[in-house]
Amino acid sequence: MEQTMIHHDSHYDPEASKIGMWLFIFTELLLFGGLFIIYSVYRFMNPDAFHLAAKELDTTIGAINTIILLVSSMTVAMATSAIQNKNIKLTQILLGITVVLAIVFLVNKYFEWSAKFDHGIFPGSEHLINDMSKGEILFFGLYFVMTGLHALHIIIGMAFIIFVMVFVAKKKVHPERYALLENSGLYWHLVDVIWIFLFPLFYLIT
Amino acid sequence: MSNEKHHIVPYRTYIFVLLALIVLTFISIAITHIELADYTVAGALILASVKTFLVLTFFMHLKFDKPYMRIMVGFVLAVFLAVIIITFLDYYYR
């Protein structure tokens, strides 16, 4: 267990905010965890339908998005090292790349979703309800909910990083006080980890 | 008040980790083309877990944090796993 090295002299306690962030990440994990439980149960109940439905999804877009997220995760992580090395400019560049990659991810997602919509696949659509089996309806229901919620997290994470960039520019986040930057990175990695599971579950296991 | 200096991770480490992650991604795409039947799901999940492990340890700095952080993360994942397993006691035996 942790020792009782508690700092009362200052209100800045990076360790505390880091624990706080981790705890928040746990809640996010369990939020998606609930969806993963649902996914696995329905997959177990309708293996064939899930198999068929997954073929509708485009592995290439999925793979590209995976790589994008992995790279962006690395750039955020590097930003933490950069600020510790007192290289503010590099920090900003790395964070900037992350944001750009996030936007590219979202654009891809947009095209992917609108392609589905054009095929008449969206929650409650006629095509889905009349022509597809129950398992397929479930698959696409979960697909939209899970990737949608994930996209929402991308947006939040992106906003968080932009916010940190502003703080870095204003020198409120600096080499002696970078917990906020580290936390935005942690959040971004969480988004990445969730995608690491979403990708095989929806695009690969056909 | 970080008088105990943080460990600064060299950029090189991150690049290696990224490469490993990308390789793992391609492996997991590749194995879906081989007919593994029931093991496809297992294979994909194992690869995803390895990737997650890498992200947690290096990108998320668990390797360099105090041990109780690792314990917490492990504990949470274990609880979640147990919940899934118990849920499946219903569906698997139904």
Next chain:
Amino acid sequence: MQTATQIPTDVSFLEYRKYKGIFNWILSTDHKRIGLMYLYSMMTLFFVGVALGLAMKLELIAPGKTIMDAQDYNAVFTVHGVIMIFMIVIPGLPAVFGNFLLPIMIGAKDVAFPKLNLLSWYIYILGALLVIASVLFGNGTPDTGWTFYAPYSFKSGTNLLPAIFGAFVLGFSSILTGLNFIVTIHRMRAPGMTWLKMPLFPWSLYGTAWIQLLATPVVGITLLLIILERVFGIGVFDPALGGDPILYQHLFWIYSHPAVYVMILPAMGAISEIIPTFTQKHIFGYKAIIGSTLAIAFVGYFVWGHHMFTSGMSGTAQYTFSILTFLVAIPSAIKVFNWISTMYKGSISLQTPFYWAASFIFIFMIGGLSGLVLGALATDIYVHDTAFVVAHFHFIVFGGVGFSFFGAIHYWFPKIWGRMYDTKWANTGWLVFSIGFLALYSPMFYLGMQGMPRRYYDYLEEFHAANILSTLGSWVMTFGLVIIVINLVRSAKHGPKAEMNPWNGKTLEWTVPSPPPVENFEEIPVYGEKDGPYEY
């Protein structure tokens, strides 16, 4: 926070003024004020819940229509359940007493994230308003029961969206409070206060906080899915679209079972503070109590299926959940044994908080032991969804949590408001309340064994007699409640000034003035080798 050096140390938190009028409260990040804001808002909601409970009892005094229609009755128990569970007993003790006392008891000036703490309160209020909005506006008050079971929850034509969203929002408030407490306990204990020197109330909050953190998100996503289901028809739980309604129940109870331990653990924590003080004795089995707290929090995560024994789960799941349920009862038993043993060879002073604590133990035993009937497969199949379950959870939820809450408020009252209440009235209130309580809920055990289903607006003649007794009990109890509340409210304003340590307690909150100054401690206390929370 930044103004730390300018805050005077001799002004009590109640008198300190930074802004004008009400802004002193609603903008304050002082954990003590936030605790009181929770208390006042909860009290308001609580009275609504009580009124609804009384209305139900009045309706049930005779078969057929008494004061309302079936639709109204269904709406009433739904709103009653939602208010009581999501707004009163889940946040209850942690948000009120946890906020007020946790930092003081571990020797800190505030919680780790004071602004987040204030934000949690606002989120709480927002959630409460949403639920109330669902009652006041739209086409009909929600009528699904607090469990929102699918598929009825998306068949019902009533105004469910704001209510479900409200419950979702309330969950966030609870998560943030839990997060704040865990960080506070990890980082801000007074120097020298090792984990095993921490008082038991903070320990129980620590266990609770972990449950809040790990269980609440699951119900969050589940409620979100119900919303999406109603709005977009995505079909995750709708059997017509291939969904499985039982999966909804799994997810709901994955949260809502641990949630019952969110309610009871802090209640047990408060009892573990009151008993040593009034016996003037070191608590018996300090480590055993900590261990049982953690064991309840942990095992409690895996027993949710006992709410679903008749839903048609697989046999394997049924007996696994049954055995796990029995295992989670053992740590509770350990606590009871330790509390009673603490009284052995103590020097017991019979004051109001001790009355509440002792009656808590009695009522909690009844509630908990009836839980054993529910945990066994054969008997639960018989009494599931009957009045027996209603009796069980009123005994334990509000017999347990409510009695502990009143014990706590009488115990810490002098600390919080710096005044004393009238002991005679307080004791009378306790007596009337307890008699009413037993008369109100005991008949429900009988009704359940006779086979009367719950959530029944109307019933057959054979259930009549016991229902009359129950309704009479509800009046007696309300009378007791009125006595208690009037006494406390009056004393908070006009009672005689209280000393710093009226009960001779040994935990840190008794070392600061009553009411505590804004920054709690002039100097952060330091625990030495020999110090501990219960060294009499």
Next chain:
Amino acid sequence: MYILANTTHASNMVEGVDKAFLLILGVSFIFLIGLTITMLVFIYKYNKEKNPRATQIKGSNTLEIIWTVIPTILVLVMFYYGWAGWKPMTKPPKDSFNITVNSRMWNFTFEYENGKKTDTLFIPKDKAVKLNLRSMDVIHSVYIPAFRVKQDVVPGAEKFLWFIPQKEGIYELFCTEYCGLNHSYMYNWVKVMPEEDFNKWYVDTTQKAMAVVDSPTAAGKRIMTNIGCFACHSIDGSKLVGPSFKGIYGGQRTVKTGSDERQVVADDEYIHRSIFDPNADIVDGFNKGLMLPYTTQLTEDDVKLIIEYMKTL
């Protein structure tokens, strides 16, 4: 009170359940009374007046172990009895007498293998009966307290309930899963008859024959009673969950079709559609989704008879 008083057992499940009940209640009472008395004695003996100085005792590992182990053993025994009383409920004998229970908001109908439909459950004594539970809309639950059985009826899933009735008589059957407005009126009666009587009743087709002989309107009324239309519709003009049938035939209606509002006349075609596709036109002032399509439950002929009956209202 069923649990304690029923000495003659109404079904084969009673014994196992009651045994578990009595065991758990017994242990509970011993603990409750024992611990309460101990507590009161301590409060009396170690009162401040009597015992002004407390003796500090911090704990005892021996005691902790004792009071962990003993309750553990006790709860395992309780678990065992609970399990033993439940186990038979999961295994219906192969040769059970099958009855299908159709549940909907807010009534049950019982369908026998020879096509008989009733709203009281008639069953033979001393014969294994298996109820196959079907729900058309939301979750309900079949509960027969006297038999100690209960099972949720889940839409889209096949659940069952079985028992051997062992005592003649009339018992309650409740719906115990909350299912909306008239949940508390969703109860029926179970009538246990000696086997000969039951067989006589079972093969008696006069009831059915009567329906044919009767005027067509009476047949329509019987169908509607059995299938439970009157849970939601009145014939006296009062508004329940659905509109009243009083004067329905040929009357003017304001309905919502999709999002358009239009006026229609309630003719054969409209009523037919209202029964088989109720969500197509929603009558003004009522909610969508409550009434469910009766496609699988009613035949074209049934609907004709229903319409004949409606003409008389």
